[in-house]
Amino acid sequence: xxxxxxxxxxxxxxxxxxxxxxxxxxxxxxxxxxxxxxxxxxxxxxxxxxxxxxxxxxxxxxxxxxxxxxxxxxxxxxxxxxxxxxxxxxxxxxxxxxxxxxxxx
Amino acid sequence: xxxxxxxxxxxxxxxxxxxxxxxxxxxxxxxxxxxxxxxxxxxxxxxxxxxxxxxxxxxxxxxxxxxxxxxxxxxxxxxxxxxxxxxxxxxxxxxxxxxxxxxxxxxxxxxxxxxxxxxxxxxxxxxxxxxxxxxxxxxxxxxxxxxxxxxxxxxxxxxxxxxxxxxxxxxxxxxxxxxxxxxxxxxxxxxxxxxxxxxxxxxxxxxxxxxxxxxxxxxxxxxxxxxxxxxxxxxxxxxxxxx
Numbered sequence: 014x015x016x017x018x019x020x021x022x023x024x025x026x027x028x029x030x031x032x033x034x035x036x037x038x039x040x041x042x043x044x045x046x047x048x049x050x051x052x053x054x055x056x057x058x059x060x061x062x063x064x065x066x067x068x069x070x071x072x073x074x075x076x077x078x079x080x081x082x083x084x085x086x087x088x089x090x091x092x093x094x095x096x097x098x099x100x101x102x103x104x105x106x107x108x109x110x111x112x113x114x115x116x117x118x
Numbered sequence: 119x120x121x122x123x124x125x126x127x128x129x130x131x132x133x134x135x136x137x138x139x140x141x142x143x144x145x146x147x148x149x150x151x152x153x154x155x156x157x158x159x160x161x162x163x164x165x166x167x168x169x170x171x172x173x174x175x176x177x178x179x180x181x182x183x184x185x186x187x188x189x190x191x192x193x194x195x196x197x198x199x200x201x202x203x204x205x206x207x208x209x210x211x212x213x214x215x216x217x218x219x220x221x222x223x224x225x226x227x228x229x230x231x232x233x234x235x236x237x238x239x240x241x242x243x244x245x246x247x248x249x250x251x252x253x254x255x256x257x258x259x260x261x262x263x264x265x266x267x268x269x270x271x272x273x274x275x276x277x278x279x280x281x282x283x284x285x286x287x288x289x290x291x292x293x294x295x296x297x298x299x300x301x302x303x304x305x306x307x308x309x310x311x312x313x314x315x316x317x318x319x320x321x322x323x324x325x326x327x328x329x330x331x332x333x334x335x336x337x338x339x340x341x342x343x344x345x346x347x348x349x350x351x352x353x354x355x356x357x358x359x360x361x
Contacts, residue, residue, distance in 0.1 A: 016188060017157075017161070017182075017188045018161060019188075020188035020189060020191065020192045021157075021161055021164065021165065021178070021188070021192075022164070022168070023192055024169060024174070024178055024191070024192045024195045024196060025164065025165070025168035025169040026168075027192070027195075027196040027199065028168075028169045028170070028171055028174055028195065028196065028199045028202070029168070029224065029225060031196070031199040031200060031202050031203045032171075032199070032202045032203065032205075032206055032224040032225065032227045033206065033220065033221065033224035034203045034206065035202065035203040035204060035205060035206020035207040035208075035209070035210065035224075035227065036206045036207070036209075036210045036215075036220045036223070036224060037220075038203070038207075040207070043203060043204060043207045044207055046341060047337075047338065047341045048204065049204055050337050050340070050341035051200075051334055051337040051338065051341065052200045052201040052203070052204045053201065053296075053302075053337075054302075054305055054333050054334070054336060054337035054341075055197055055198075055200055055201075055330060055333050055334060055337065056173070056198060056200075056201050056296065057293065057296050057297070057302045057305045057306050057309070057333075058305050058306070058308075058309035058329055058330060058332070058333030059173075059177060059194060059197055059198050059309075059326065059329070059330055059333070060173065060198075060289055060292050060293035060296070060306075061293055061305070061306035061307070061309035061310050061313075061329075062309050062310070062312075062313040062325065062326045062329040062330075063176070063177055063180045063181075063194075063289045063326065064286060064289040064290050064293060064310065065309070065310040065313040065314055066180065066181075066184045066313060066317070066325065066326065067180055067183070067184065067282070067285045067286045067289055068286045069314065070184060070313075070314075070317045071184075071185075072184075072185045072322060073317060073318055073320075073321075073322065074317075074318065075314060075317060075318060079280075079282075079283060080282055080283055080286050082283070083280070083282070083283030083284070083286045083287055084286050084287070084290065086283075086287075087286065087287035087290045087291065088290065090287075091290065091291065091294045096140060097140065097141075097144050097291045098140075098143050098144050098146075098147070100287050100288075100290070100291040101144065101147045101284050101287045101288050101291065102284070102287075103287060104280070104283040104284045104285075104286055104287025104288070104290075105279065105280030105281060105283050105284035105287070106280060106283075107280070107283055108277075108280035108282060108283025108284075109278075109279065109280035109283070112277075112280075
């Protein structure tokens with residue numbers, strides 16, 4: 014198996030360990046206000062980081078291209094409360110349209 | 119549990135089924151984006167069957183498609199899974215499951231099953247909501263991941279199909295429902311800025327970990343006045359019944 018496959022299986026095992034820890038870890042460890050706050054803050058920060066990485070970076074460079082248009086289009090779709098799958102499609106269509114019209118790389 | 123076989127279509131099961139359908143369908147986008155990120159069919163299918171927590175799965179492939187190392191993908195996915203530990207604790211308190219069922223319940227303890235369950239009024243409805251949403255999402259998410267992966271294999275160049283734009287939208291769609299007050303909006307903006315500054319300065323995959331470190335530090339410094347996830351009174355009751 015490739016190195017990637019091992020990391021992948023390890024991440025799957027870690028995901029299950031986290032899920033089941035909620036059922037077994039002593040309550041005082043997890044049920045602190047701080048723990049819930051850290052988990053919620055971490056989730057928001059990681060997702061925002063992933064949005065940024067996928068929208069404006071390529072390797073170690075910051076790049077403005079059609080993906081920033083996809084980000085704007087997806088934001089508009091979300092403001093109008095579009096379902097998740099529609100938001101994803103709007104993102105793809107915006108990128109394709111911007112490239113087809115030569116407005117962005 | 120339902121009293122007769124005829125009334126299985128309760129508010130909880132209806133909600134669970136509609137959430138399962140909506141969530142399951144976007145397994146298509148995960149499958150296609152995973153192939154575009156360079157994973158093969160079996161790695162893609164394994165992520166949905168074994169990891170089974172959408173945010174972490176998207177994070178894993180998102181770090182890889184950005185050129186990050188497999189170890190960075192592991193770290194990002196695992197950190198995003200921390201919230202499932204909090205969900206498990208809430209479900210344990212709410213449903214008081216038998217220990218035999220816990221390993222199965224743990225695998226389907228995700229955003230959707232937790233939200234569906236905790237939104238119900240009675241204990242039997244909370245059970246039905248958890249299992250309908252959990253198993254429903256599991257089946258459909260895996261099915262549509264396979265469909266998306268098979269489509270992705272035939273698509274060729276990801277950018278030609280706008281899949282890079284779809285990935286941006288996919289992450290924004292996961293983030294959006296969590297931006298309900300000023301503090302998460304601030305955290306999201308700060309995280310975006312930290313990431314953008316870290317990208318040119320560090321190896322791919324590291325910026326997201328720097329951002330995670332900053333987020334934990336910020337949460338610890340601001341987290342003194344928030345409420346616990348569960349109510350201690352009820353939990354003590356649960357403990358007494360178990361012992």
